[in-house]
Amino acid sequence: MKKLSLYTVLATALGAASISAAQAQSKFDGFYGQVGVGYESVQPSFSNSNITVSGVGSAPIGTSISNANSFTGVVTLGFMTTVTKDFLLGLGAEYAPIAGQKANYSASVGGVSIGNGEYNKENSYNIFLTPATPIRQDGLLYGKVGYTGASVKDTFAGSSATTNYTGYSLGLGYKQIIQGGLYGFAEGNYMGYSNKTASASSQYAGYTITASNTTSANAYNLLVGIGYKF
Template identity: 65%
Template sequence: MKKLRLYTVLAASIAATSIGSAQAQSTTFDGFFGQVGIGYESVAPSLSYGNINITNNGSPVASLPISSSVSNSNSFAGTVTAGYNFAITKDFLLGLGAEYSPIAGSKANFSGSNATLGTINGQYNKENSYNIFLSPATPIGKDGLLYVKVGYTGASVKSQYSGGNSTTSNLTGYSLGVGYKQFITAGLYGFGEVNYASYSNLSFNDSATSGTYRATQTTTISANAVNLLVGVGYKF
């Protein structure tokens, strides 16, 4: 009977220690995590059309300037993120993560025009964006985490012209972000963050031939994007 009581006390002690360890672990952000966020995003693109250069048997015939116009796209945003936080010291963590946005942005208008050729209109939207980032962070209190993000980002821009043709351009660049995480219970936490992405210039050439005449033109696009996200995550 004494042995039974001893075993009971020992088992209770081990269980209490395990629970205490689990609770302590749940309030540290080192290790694997996954999260989902929703919010708002604004995309500010840049669009530049080069002159349409026309030649006949290689000899210049005309150079027609094209003016451009493009609107910002403002839309609902959502991301799915997974990563790992390495505990460098008790006051410094370094995270490595990847995030993907499965939600396509809202469509916005663009146009190009020339006094002789007229105007062509279309719509674009950003989709399939991703971000691979490093995230230096420092704990705040017992259950908070302040962090910044520096990353490599990419996205597709789909353009739909009024004539029915469509093109897709893949942009890449860098990203910056800052955010805060707060444990809610056990491994569950809430977070809020703001992110900025700068997509570098992408140029592509178009050409058309009719008999001995040839027309060429270069288009350059780039974009900046800002999003505000809130969401929940779990630290495993």
């Protein structure tokens, strides 16, 4: 009788543990893939820009630049796991295959124009961690902290160049199960890109002319889309 009672207690305990583990596991556990579309704004800046003529002197370059606002699309793959019943942690990577819309800028020295140009952001990516918490049974509130990069194609006075920027990203979003593994989501992301310094040199009428500039950029996007948890 004692053995039977012990077996009964063990079976009950194991059953309760199994039920508790099943309840703790989120519907968002595992691998997922998603596609989002939305609005993006790129906000670049120039600083420490100047032009130098050998034997004459140097002068600051004045710049005027517009934000690039455009449609964007992002493809994401990732994995999430339950840490506790109220906390999940994930790792993901995303890529934006759609080049951003071109925007204009101009440069001048001493109030005299030296040319106009245009730029756009391309090939942006983001590798991120996702801390999250369940909302009821079918929802998930999550944040994103990551490492991001992008290329900016710049055309000025007939010549073009591509500069690669890297920086950090922050995001916040919400996912909602629609049916089975299918879910919808909405999120906002901010990207802060670090400074890049570039310089160029040319000869004109016996003088050496050099120019340098330091650029940086911030960007944000607002996305909605659908995904599938495998």
